[in-house]
Amino acid sequence: MTRLLAELQTTILSQAIRLFEDDIDRITIFALIMRDTYGFDPADQRPPHSISAHSLAMSLSRPYETVRRHVNALVDAGWCTRGPDGVRASPAELESPEVVAFLTLMHDAAVRFVADLAHCGVPMPEVGAARPYHHAAGVQAAIDMMLAVIDSNRRTHGDWLELVVFSTIYCANSRLISADRGLARRYADGRATPPSDLCPPVRTSAVARALGLPEATVRRRVASLCADGRVERLGKKLMVSETWLNRPESVATSTQSFAIVRLLLARLGANGFPLEDPSRAYLASRPAIPAFD
Template structure:
């Protein structure tokens, strides 16, 4: 195992790169399940968060969540959320209960959603394993309950929602955040796979040279997310317009200057603190923080190809 990285300054750039990989891996699949509708993906994720694992012994069935609570949690207009909830219920993805809506257990048992929940779980395991591989110390936890994979699925959803929440001020548009994160995922492929490079460029004080940040075409980002290229181009224009992303010929790279702005650093620092809390909770739920790779349900997910 590598020597642990110090947490002061915290390895915020390493975490941001790995979070972008986590988000891109999950959304590349989820966006296709919901015909490219990011709002519906996010609302369904929050609805299903507490449904996973309710069948465990001693766990009560899901009570549901109201559209008002969903709107408040996601900072989305109530009417927008209510429209998506109606659509999810009409399509059979969700069921209404006395306290609101919850994901349909029958739908979650469908092979395609079992495969998706397995992917979410294993992407979260990969995230934790890569942090540990780079030398980031895991939170210390006391006694833990026996691990159930539903805790890993919930952790993946929580990390995704935490990214959305903490980036709300710097990325006002959800889809712009997703496109930005996907570009950063593509730019980070070389750094994420090399232990020494992950550690060298962990905290953002050293900027990786251009040859370690492969740029990506807009068309490749659109293919990865299963979105129309015209939709992605509009978001890219906005990202380039305010300096979040730079053009290198016909390809794109996230701006290191923008990543080092005070508000960007504050956002990443906040995200890091939230992720540490989520990791501690995951450990308390029995996840093997000392050897994360033991927790894979299927296998380590492959990184998306952008070429």
Template sequence: MTRLLAEMQTSIMSAALPLFDGRVDRFMIYTLLVRRTLDGGLATPVLALADSLGLPFETTRRHVAALVEAGLCARRRGGIVTIATLEDEPYASIGALAHDALVRFIEDMARIDALPAFPVSQRPYHWHSGVRASVDLMLSVARANHQTHHDRLDLVIFSTVLAASDRRIVADPTLARRFATPDAEPLPSQLRLPIRVPRIAQILGLSDATVRRRVDRLVEGPLVAGPGGLSVNDTWLATEEARSASGESHANLRRLLGALGAQGFPYHDIASAYLRGRPPRPFGN
């Protein structure tokens, strides 16, 4: 689950961050506003955005001001609303990608027999429900990892390294099942595909210097550096803190995917839910 979530997040972030000047918190504020727009379009106070995302009020206020200046949001009585919708480009493409990356995640979980059984609803499925679930899943993962990754950009960089270094395992159902948990047999080093800082920066649309500064504090914690680049630290993944975050993410995942089933998601024919088709993996197979 953690590997597949990392792949999903990397796909979405690599498309979205360049549109938000590489500001992860700004993108998350915007996605939360989009989520609330899909729920009825009521204005959201800046303080409520800050509380929901665990951000300082002043930081949130600055990001909101930038979104308003960019014409993506507007101030209304009671707070902030989005202007650009999921029907407007380039945000329509990001919304479609967020949806289809979630469908790919669900499809791959089923492929390795890791998807819980959910009741099938006769309710017609609308892709906006998938976008809501995708946003909720990303927000819940960020909350679950607040103690392990105090900064969202650190979490995004960690996820990108995980998606890159473990892509052989993700692409092979047999390997995915064999090395599914930290308690499984040790992952042979030859299965890992390390990634270098310039490639991370390229994928996320960030500067090398920004990524390098973050990596310097992640190495010897969540990440390890070797001759070929960066990969995840298996010892860190097995810590109680990391296991707790993973357990919370799994509980949130079951809840969100169960709710998605009640909204008509076709778990009996997952591939039929794609809006534009299965997205390519961010680093290939």
């Protein structure tokens, strides 16, 4: 699940970072604002949900002034509109071609995550009667999964961008296994360690290109990741440390993440998502993992 969450995050952020000019904080704040706006039915008599800067700061455990500054920037740029109760994502912006394409990618990355979990033998939660599925529930699930990763990793990765770079390195290290569904299933339960030739290290420059971040920014985070053993250097390339992944603290974080993901899958199923055959839910197609070559 750690590998698949890394793929989900890398796939989504590799596009989101380009939309929001390299600002991870702003991406995360907008995602939380958008979560309750996207999929709103204009025929509904109730207004779409708004959220205050105070609520955003509390939800994300970020300083209020930092969140307020980003909210003001999102409003000034037209990404959000302000109302008496807070801010919400701009309906016009959500309908722009580039954002529609991004939301389709986000939805289909979440579908891929669920489909790959099922392929690797993870049992899906059983749900009772479900409402008809709307793809907005899939977009909301993708946002919730990414926010859950941020929250559960708060102690192990204090800096959000370090978590992003770490996950991207892990995604790159796992790309050969991810590309082969037979290998993905073989190594899914963690009992067997993949041989080194199936876990290629990756250059810092390739991580920066995949994410669309300046290489100097990524190098600073890589230095911090290597300093405390989260990432190892193999010559000029990088590999996530298996020793670090197997620490009790890391395993506890993964266990917490899995429990949250199970709850999110149950909610997704209750919203009509076809857990018995996830691939039926793609809006476009199964998205590719970003290239690292």
